[in-house]
Amino acid sequence: MxxxxxxxxxxxxxxxxxxxxxxxxxxxxxxxxxxxxxxxxxxxxxxxxxxxxxxxxxxxxxxxxxxxxxxxxxxxxxxxxxxxxxxxxxxxxxxxxxxxxxxxxxxxxxxxxxxxxxxxxxxxxxxxxxxxxxxxxxxxxxxxxxxxxxxxxxxxxxxxxxxxxxxxxxxxxxxxxxxxxxxxxxxxxxxxxxxxxxxxxxxxxxxxxxxxxxxxxDVADLLARHRRLVAPRGALDRLGVTPVHVASADGYDHAVVRTADGPPPPEWTVEPVRLEELVLAYLGRATDGSAGAVERAEAHR
Incomplete structure (x- = not known):
């Protein structure tokens, strides 16, 4: 087998x-x-x-x-x-x-x-x-x-x-x-x-x-399904994007988002997400009490 x-x-x-x-x-x-x-x-x-x-x-x-x-x-x-x-x-x-x-x-x-x-x-x-x-x-x-x-x-x-x-x-x-x-x-x-x-x-x-x-x-799949966005503060809300977790500094939101949420505006900064950053984003999300719709697709494969 x-x-x-x-x-x-x-x-x-x-x-x-x-x-x-x-x-x-x-x-x-x-x-x-x-x-x-x-x-x-x-x-x-x-x-x-x-x-x-x-x-x-x-x-x-x-x-x-x-x-x-x-x-x-x-x-x-x-x-x-x-x-x-x-x-x-x-x-x-x-x-x-x-x-x-x-x-x-x-x-x-x-x-x-x-x-x-x-x-x-x-x-x-x-x-x-x-x-x-x-x-x-x-x-x-x-x-x-x-x-x-x-x-x-x-x-x-x-x-x-x-x-x-x-x-x-x-x-x-x-x-x-x-x-x-x-x-x-x-x-x-x-x-x-x-x-x-x-x-x-x-x-x-x-x-x-x-x-x-x-x-x-799988780590490779999870990293491919997420990215980091840097956008003007509040822009994520106007676009209707729900980040996994977001931190704000100097007038910008630094957010980990799912690729399934669609492409961001071209003027936003888009970067790959690191494993440590991905883990901390989901832990921060759970701590914030906003983990009602957790990422579970791979848990059921």
Whole structure:
């Protein structure tokens, strides 16, 4: 079965999750195709970790449905083996050595690839006899990633694994992530606050804010469907253009708009939009409370 004919890596319909009276995710519809490296971005409290925990089967929805690789998350041991997860604090067991972690991974995972695990541990310079508690933050992250990847999963889920790493360690982590994705042919979902990291490695984007999907789709398509306009203040209203987000300075409006809104007057400045600018526009839109008609075309493809 090809990736095109396989069920999507993740498919949510009306997905909702509450923690008591707090609404973490609200009626989310999302479809992530296979074979992508997905950047999941949004502010603290947006629902990113909740979505990833739902996808791993660690928690269950309050309402709606979620399918991961065509099945209920964590449906059985076989399904759990198809998903690799690296949590935000890249958890490892401080008292166990690197070699202990690999032996434990082999016992717990029927599809464990010992050659991949040993090769990657050697490549990143992890001493097999070293206890995990004495590894640096970057080394612990590499160990956690190696354990997740040596399962040979179809889906890798990473919840801000590089957030606390220094730039050099983060660079090494991202390079190894991309090597794993390429070697395994896996889909990866990377939650991150660092838009530079997302821009570097991701070809699909999901923007979450206020518990809702604000934007989703392949990065190249999203950038092609938006542009930046610079126009005299108030001109956007007179033209009937509804920007995603607009900032005003020195008598001009600087707006991110959809290309579907039609061509602007020739005297206006039109420029391509950068990924960071696009993300911030949709986050600003959600913060302003004007995200009623969010961009969801790619979420339903």
């Amino acid at each position: 090809t990736q095109e004919s396989s069920p999507p890596a993740l498919h949510a319909e009306g997905l909702t999750r509450r923690y008591g009276s707090r609404l973490a995710l609200a009626d989310c519809d999302l479809r992530i195709p296979r074979g992508r490296v997905v950047g999941l971005v949004g502010p603290n409290g947006a629902g990113k970790s909740t979505l990833l925990q739902l996808a791993c089967g660690l928690i269950t929805p309050t309402a709606g449905t979620l399918r991961v690789l065509g099945d209920r998350p964590g449906a059985d041991a076989a399904h759990l083996a198809r998903v690799g997860f690296v949590a935000q604090d890249t958890p490892v067991y401080a008292a166990l050595t690197v070699a202990d972690h690999l032996r434990m991974g082999a016992r717990l995972n029927p599809s464990w690839d010992p050659d991949l695990a040993r090769r990657r541990v050697a490549q990143v310079g992890l001493p097999p006899a070293q206890r995990a508690g004495r590894l640096s933050g970057g080394q612990r992250a590499q160990l956690a990633l190696t354990i997740a990847a040596a399962k040979r999963p179809e889906l890798l889920i990473l919840d801000e694994p590089a957030a606390a790493l220094d730039p050099l360690a983060r660079d090494g982590f991202l390079r190894n992530l991309m090597e794993f994705v390429d070697e395994l042919g896996a889909t990866a979902v990377l939650s991150s606050h660092l838009l530079g990291d997302v821009e570097r490695v991701c070809d699909h984007l999901v923007v979450l804010a206020a518990g809702r999907v604000q934007l989703a789709g």
